[in-house]
Amino acid sequence: DIQMTQSPSSLSASVGDRVTITCRASQSISAFLNWYQQKPGKAPELLIHAASSLQSGVPSRFSGSGSGTDFTLSISNLQPEDFATYYCQQSYSAPLTFGQGTRLDIK
Amino acid sequence: EVQLVESGGGLVQPGGSLRLSCAASGFTFSNYWMHWVRQAPGKGLLWVSRINSDGRSTTYADSVKGRFTISRDNAKNTLYLQMNSLRAEDTAVYHCARGLGGSSTGTTAYWGQGSLVTVSS
Numbered sequence: 001d002i003q004m005t006q007s008p009s010s011l012s013a014s015v016g017d018r019v020t021i022t023c024r025a026s027q028s029i030s031a032f033l034n035w036y037q038q039k040p041g042k043a044p045e046l047l048i049h050a051a052s053s054l055q056s057g058v059p060s061r062f063s064g065s066g067s068g069t070d071f072t073l074s075i076s077n078l079q080p081e082d083f084a085t086y087y088c089q090q091s092y093s094a095p096l097t098f099g100q101g102t103r104l105d106i107k
Numbered sequence: 108e109v110q111l112v113e114s115g116g117g118l119v120q121p122g123g124s125l126r127l128s129c130a131a132s133g134f135t136f137s138n139y140w141m142h143w144v145r146q147a148p149g150k151g152l153l154w155v156s157r158i159n160s161d162g163r164s165t166t167y168a169d170s171v172k173g174r175f176t177i178s179r180d181n182a183k184n185t186l187y188l189q190m191n192s193l194r195a196e197d198t199a200v201y202h203c204a205r206g207l208g209g210s211s212t213g214t215t216a217y218w219g220q221g222s223l224v225t226v227s228s
Contacts, residue, residue, distance in 0.1 A: 001169075032213065034214050034215075036152075038152075042220075043202055043218035043219060043220050043221060044144075044152065044202075044218055045218070046207070046214070046215065046216050046217075049207060049211070049214045049216075050214075055216070087151065087152055089152070089154075089214075090213075091211065091212070091213025091214045092213070093213075094157070094166040094213070095154060095166070095167075095168045095169065096142075096154040096157070096213050097154065098151060098152040098153070098154065099151075100151050101151045101152075
C-alpha cells in the first residue's frame with residue numbers, strides 16, 4: 001500500500017496569512033494526488049485534483065503543486081472559512097490512501 | 108445539484124451485519140464510479156471500497172476484504188455496502204462519494220453527510 005504522510009499535523013495561522021501543507025508519498029504517484037478540506041461535522045470537499053487542478057467552485061487562493069512523491073497545498077490570504085482539517089489522498093493505485101490530516105487553527 | 112444521502116446505519120453487535128444505502132440524485136448515476144469512505148470518531152479518513160460505473164469492477168481495502176460487499180443498482184440510482192462480520196474497529200461514519208468522472212477512478216468529487224455505524228455489545 002502507498003503511505004501518505006502529511007506535515008505538519010497541526011498549524012496555527014492568522015487571517016490574511018499564507019500557509020503551506022506538505023504531503024509525501026511512500027512511492028512515486030506521478031500527479032495522482034488530491035486535496036480535501038473537512039470542517040467539523042461536515043463531509044470532506046474536494047479542493048484540488050491531479051496535484052494542481054482546482055476543483056470547480058474552489059477559490060483561487062488555494063493552489064497545489066508537486067509530482068512524484070512530494071506535494072504541497074498552499075492557501076494564500078487565509079479567510080475565516082479556511083480554518084479546517086486538510087487531507088491529501090493518492091489516487092494512483094488501490095487501496096486509495098489518505099494522509100493523516102493537517103488541522104489548521106486560528107492563531 | 109448533486110445529492111448523496113446515506114441510510115441504514117445504527118448499532119450492531121460484533122459479528123453482526125448491516126447494509127448501508129446511498130441514494131443519489133442530481134447527476135447521471137450510471138456514468139460514475141462510486142466509493143465508500145469511513146471516518147472513525149475523531150480520526151482521519153479511510154477509503155473502504157469502490158465500484159465502477161456498470162458494477163462489474165470492485166476494489167476493497169484489505170481491512171474489509173471478504174467481509175464487505177459494494178454493489179449498485181443503476182436503475183434505482185442507489186449504491187450499497189453490505190457489511191458482515193462486523194468488528195468494533197468498523198465503528199465509523201460511512202460516507203458514500205461520487206467519482207470525479209472522465210478517466211478518473213480514484214478521485215471523489217462529491218460526498219454524502221454519512222451514516223454512523225456503531226459496533227458494540
